Amino acid sequence: MTVRQLHYTSCEDGLEGIQGFQVSAMTPGTPRPLVELAVRASAYEPGPDLVGRLHEHDLSGFPVAFGYAAVGRGATVFQSRYTGADFPGRMGNYFAHALLFDDVERELGDVLPIDLWRSQEWVDSRSDGSALPELTALMPGDEANQANTRRFVITGGGAEGLEQVISGTQRALASGRGRLVLVVPDDRSAALWVAATCRSLPHPLCLEISFTTYTARPEESGALLSCTTPDVRLPAYGDFTTIDLTAPQQQDPGGTRYASVIGQLWERDTVAAALDLANRVEPRLTAADLDTFAVLLEMVHDLSVSTQVDDEMLLAVVRLAVDRLPTGLPANTWPRIADAVQDAGGPVDVLGWSEVLRTARHRGEPVPAKLFGAYFVAALVSGDRLWLPELSTTDLDDIAENVVLPSLRASPPAQMVQRLCEQRPLLGALARVLERKLADQDEIARLATKLPPEVARALEAGASERTRLLIDLVLVRSGDRDPVRVVTDPSRRDGVDWRRFGSVLWPQDPSPEDAVRLLRQVPAHLVIDSGLGTRIVASALDLASRDGLGVKEAKLVDELLNSQVAVQLERTDRVGLEAARRIAYFRSATPGGGSVQVVLSALEAASSADGELGRRLIAAAAAFVLRADNRLHRDLLDATLEAHAAVFLPAYREAARELLAGAAVSLREVCVAIWVSRG
Numbered sequence: 317m318t319v320r321q322l323h324y325t326s327c328e329d330g331l332e333g334i335q336g337f338q339v340s341a342m343t344p345g346t347p348r349p350l351v352e353l354a355v356r357a358s359a360y361e362p363g364p365d366l367v368g369r370l371h372e373h374d375l376s377g378f379p380v381a382f383g384y385a386a387v388g389r390g391a392t393v394f395q396s397r398y399t400g401a402d403f404p405g406r407m408g409n410y411f412a413h414a415l416l417f418d419d420v421e422r423e424l425g426d427v428l429p430i431d432l433w434r435s436q437e438w439v440d441s442r443s444d445g446s447a448l449p450e451l452t453a454l455m456p457g458d459e460a461n462q463a464n465t466r467r468f469v470i471t472g473g474g475a476e477g478l479e480q481v482i483s484g485t486q487r488a489l490a491s492g493r494g495r496l497v498l499v500v501p502d503d504r505s506a507a508l509w510v511a512a513t514c515r516s517l518p519h520p521l522c523l524e525i526s527f528t529t530y531t532a533r534p535e536e537s538g539a540l541l542s543c544t545t546p547d548v549r550l551p552a553y554g555d556f557t558t559i560d561l562t563a564p565q566q567q568d569p570g571g572t573r574y575a576s577v578i579g580q581l582w583e584r585d586t587v588a589a590a591l592d593l594a595n596r597v598e599p600r601l602t603a604a605d606l607d608t609f610a611v612l613l614e615m616v617h618d619l620s621v622s623t624q625v626d627d628e629m630l631l632a633v634v635r636l637a638v639d640r641l642p643t644g645l646p647a648n649t650w651p652r653i654a655d656a657v658q659d660a661g662g663p664v665d666v667l668g669w670s671e672v673l674r675t676a677r678h679r680g681e682p683v684p685a686k687l688f689g690a691y692f693v694a695a696l697v698s699g700d701r702l703w704l705p706e707l708s709t710t711d712l713d714d715i716a717e718n719v720v721l722p723s724l725r726a727s728p729p730a731q732m733v734q735r736l737c738e739q740r741p742l743l744g745a746l747a748r749v750l751e752r753k754l755a756d757q758d759e760i761a762r763l764a765t766k767l768p769p770e771v772a773r774a775l776e777a778g779a780s781e782r783t784r785l786l787i788d789l790v791l792v793r794s795g796d797r798d799p800v801r802v803v804t805d806p807s808r809r810d811g812v813d814w815r816r817f818g819s820v821l822w823p824q825d826p827s828p829e830d831a832v833r834l835l836r837q838v839p840a841h842l843v844i845d846s847g848l849g850t851r852i853v854a855s856a857l858d859l860a861s862r863d864g865l866g867v868k869e870a871k872l873v874d875e876l877l878n879s880q881v882a883v884q885l886e887r888t889d890r891v892g893l894e895a896a897r898r899i900a901y902f903r904s905a906t907p908g909g910g911s912v913q914v915v916l917s918a919l920e921a922a923s924s925a926d927g928e929l930g931r932r933l934i935a936a937a938a939a940f941v942l943r944a945d946n947r948l949h950r951d952l953l954d955a956t957l958e959a960h961a962a963v964f965l966p967a968y969r970e971a972a973r974e975l976l977a978g979a980a981v982s983l984r985e986v987c988v989a990i991w992v993s994r995g
Contacts (some may be wrong), residue, residue, distance in 0.1 A: 320346045320416040321448040322392075323439075326402035326409045331446055333405075341446045343416070349392050350416040354532050357385035357539075358394040363532040365547035366398075370407040375400060379503035383528035383539060384429035391420035391523070393429045397440045415451070421523055421684060424454075427521050430514050431456035433507045433529075449790045459504070460511040462588065468508040469582045471815075476565035478582070481509060482516050482555045483568055488526055488540055489603035496545045497550060499560040506543035512539065514712060515587065516578045516593040518601050573623075575608040580619050582683045592619065595842035596924045597640045608632045613809070615652040616645065625656055627664035631672065636678045647682050654687035663694040670695065670702045679704055685711040689719030690932035696735040697728075704739070720746055721753075725766045737774040747775055747783060756781035759817045764789035770794065785812065789820050799826075800833045803842060818846035819976035825855040828868040832875050840880035849881045853889050860896035862930045870900035888926070895925040895933045902936035907944035915941060919960045930987050934963055938971035 320343035330338035338353065361368065362382050368434075378398035394414035406709055415437070417423045432438075432456035458464070468474045476771070481498065486495040500506045506529035514522040526543035533540040535551040550558050559791060568575070577992075581587045590613050594601055601609055611633045616619050625633075634653060637645050665668040669691050676683050688705055692715055695702040707715065720742065723732070732956035738744065753759050763786055772790040779787055791797040799821040803814065831852045834843055843849045848865070854874060859869050873896045876882060882890060898918045918937050922930040941952045956964045 317452055319454065320350070320449040322346065322351060322412075322414040322416060322453065323448065323742050324358060324414070325399070325442065326354055326406070327442070328403050329512070340442055341448050343448045343450050346416055347418070349387060351420075353385055353387050354392040354394055354412070354414035354416060357383060357392060357526075357528070358396045358414055360396040360398060360407070360410035360530075361532045362398060363545055363548045365545070369671045370400070371664070373400075379506075380528040381528055381530040382433055382503070382507060383526070386420060386523065389419045389421070390516045390819075391417045391429075393417075393432050395440075399440070409441070410801065413438050413440070415454075421520070427454060427456055428514050430460050430507065430511045430527075433460045434509070439600045451767070460507045460512060462515060464995065465508060465515050466513040466582060466585060466587075469512050474508065474512055474569075475579065475582070477509075477559060478516070479510055479571045479575040479579050480559050480568045481513050481561075482570040482578055483570065484559065485513055485517070486526060486572050486574060486603055486606055488945070490559075490606075494555045494557060495537075495539070496541050497556050497558045498541060499546055499550070499562055500543050501545070501562050503529045503543075505561070509543065510541060512582075515591075516575075517606075518580075518591060518597075520595075520600045520720055521603060534727070557824045560991065572610075573835075574606040576840040577610040577613050577619060581613070581617065586617055592639075594644055596619070597636070598642060600639065605636070608636055608831040612637060612645075613647045615656065618648075618652060625660060625661050627657075630657055630660060630751045631663075631665055631668050634676070635668075637680065638679065640670050644679070644681055648805065650682050650685060650686050650687065652710050654684045654690070657687055657690050662690045666698045667693045667700065668700060673704050673705070685714035686718055689715030693719055693723050693728075693732065696732040696739075699731070705742075708928060709745070710775045712741055713748055716742060716745035721749060724768065724771060725744050725763070727766070728768065733770050737770055743771075743774055747772075747779070750775070750783050750786065752782050754786060754896050756796075757960070760786050760789065761820055764793065764820045765819070773829050781808070789817060792821055793823070794840060800830060800837060803834070803846075814842050814846040818848045818851070821846075822848065822851070825851050828872040831855075831872050834896065835879045835881060840884070844884055845882055849884065852876065853881075853885065853893065856896060857889065857892045857926075857929065860892070860899055861926065861932065865896060865900050865903070867904075870897070870904070873900060891921070891924050891927055891987055892929055895921060895929050899936045901932050902933075902940040905940070907940060907948055907952070911940075911944065911948065912952055915952055915956060916959055919956060919964060922963070931967070934967040935971060938964065938967040939975070941968065942970070942971055942975050989992050 321340040323340045324337070325340050325891050327340050328335040328338045330340045331342065332338035342351065350414065358381070362378065366378060375398055379398040383394055387525050394412055396410050396412040399409045399411045401407055410476070415432070433455065435452065436455050436457070469478055481496065483792045484496045497858060499507055500509060504877055510527045510529065514525060517525070525541060526539040526689070528537060528545070529540045529543050531537045531539075531542050531544055534548065534556070535554060546562055578587065578590075581590050593613075593616065594609060608629065611625055611629055613619065615633070622650065630653070651965060657663060673688065685791055686705065688711065689706060692704060695704055720736070754763075760782070767786065767790045769790055772787040775783060776787050788797050788802045788805075790804055792799045803822065803953055824832070826848065834852070840849075843852075853874070853876060856869065860873070861940070865873070873893055877890075877893050877897060882893075889897050898921065902918070915937050922933040922937075924930075925933060937956075941949060941956065944952055953968070956968075
């Protein structure tokens with residue numbers, strides 16, 4: 317490393333041969349553009365509060381202007397101090413000492429310009445001669461080192477304004493325009509603010525931040541960060557952002573994500589580790605990359621985030637990690653990325669994810685099965701036949717359990733189901749996962765209502781006993797299996813708790829035909845345990861109470877009363893079914909011998925039946941009486957009115973009114989004759 321030097325002050329024997337401000341000494345051979353840059357950047361003028369103190373002999377109260385400016389690859393780091401009177405006694409003189417770099421990045425190496433604040437390299441007065449030696453080593457100062465900077469940020473009032481300063485710097489670097497003016501109490505605070513800013517950014521970006529720790533003319537300063545004191549007039553126009561760091565700061569509502577992340581990292585003392593990762597990115601990070609890199613830092617350091625990350629940003633983060641980090645990510649970062657992708661609803665730009673995950677796979681990155689699984693499902697749904705990774709059995713099982721199975725529970729699109737059925741290794745993993753999960757029959761019941769029939773059919777070959785039960789239940793739901801045969805299948809060896817599956821097999825009440833088959837073919841305890849017995853009885857009673865008993869329904873009522881299910885019935889249900897059977901009889905039978913006793917018995921039973929069912933039984937008995945021949949009609953009427961006139965007569969009158977309204981005249985005359993004969 318060879319660094320040139322320059323001294324600039326008001327003198328009468330400088331290199332320019334004039335009396336006044338000029339270069340008083342420098343390293344021979346220094347390029348003219350670097351000289352002009354150093355002279356221009358290091359100019360010093362006291363501010364308004366200092367003008368009245370120019371004659372003071374103690375000049376320690378005058379702020380030091382320490383700064384950095386670059387042009388192309390070259391740069392200068394300078395220190396300017398007020399020195400009082402010049403050679404003829406005029407006040408306002410200053411002495412500037414500048415270091416000049418032909419290639420600042422190469423010659424500074426890992427050193428930042430701000431590291432040279434209060435370095436032993438600086439002098440504040442002229443030396444003998446006009447030729448200054450080249451420096452072959454630099455000795456950084458320690459007042460603005462990492463430790464002191466962190467102490468300032470977290471305890472010295474820096475945390476409140478740091479986000480604003482970094483956000484403003486980031487925006488200025490990204491846009492290539494705009495400057496920041498920082499109002500600070502003194503030059504030491506200025507140096508620490510500059511240090512906090514520079515130590516918050518990747519090294520190459522730090523070298524793009526020109527700065528000065530003091531200027532009395534911020535509007536004329538060409539530095540990106542110009543620090544000044546409260547007495548100095550601030551720019552009233554121009555592309556400036558002014559931040560008064562002498563006053564309490566509020567959180568910046570327009571702050572960048574990167575600035576927010578860096579604030580958390582300063583608190584955790586992990587800024588250096590984050591910047592080490594940033595400096596490994598190739599091609600180098602630009603200011604426009606910082607918010608994307610901030611999300612990556614959130615993942616690496618498990619930081620709290622204020623806003624959800626969308627798919628576009630997540631994809632950009634992973635692309636940055638895969639394409640531009642030659643050393644890869646810390647292993648614990650990939651699971652957090654996978655969680656974020658899942659929280660965002662899974663990959664949206666599936667083609668983009670296909671490319672980046674394929675690259676990650678090729679590079680041997682430890683991409684977790686969860687992320688591959690989320691991509692796998694998205695790729696299955698995609699209209700394109702995208703790349704699908706070949707995964708280990710363990711990863712396939714992980715994907716099947718944590719991604720595919722939850723997706724199947726959520727009514728997946730038909731396209732995904734179709735492609736899933738083509739993926740034999742993944743189907744095999746799904747079968748293995750189901751074998752474990754289906755030990756819980758409640759899980760069988762839950763899946764039976766969600767699993768697509770196409771997947772059930774694809775799993776059928778070689779299915780275990782548990783999985784075969786699930787498949788049967790799913791295919792019953794789709795209409796491809798007979799529910800009665802599923803229940804009565806003699807090949808089932810494992811005990812099945814049918815109480816869990818009644819509503820799966822028959823989401824609606826069984827038809828009368830199915831109910832009869834159940835009662836005849838299925839053991840009574842299964843009908844009862846599954847809850848079907850109760851549902852069949854309730855359905856039959858409902859039909860009877862709504863006048864819905866046809867031939868099939870009547871057959872069901874008889875089957876119920878003759879089955880073992882009847883033994884388990886509540887008394888009210890049995891009475892109701894008996895009433896339903898009598899109603900069915902009265903509707904289909906022809907009055908004949910013994911009808912008197914049948915009708916009287918029915919009227920007696922009606923008093924014990926449910927109110928509506930009892931009324932329908934009495935109405936059915938009345939209609940039955942009216943269908944009898946003349947003599948039997950009169951006998952039935954006599955018997956019923958003698959024993960049950962109060963309940964029977966109103967029903968009989970209503971039935972007669974409906975019957976005779978459309979009957980022939982002869983039938984009306986017969987009925988009238990019967991009524992007259994009874995007096």
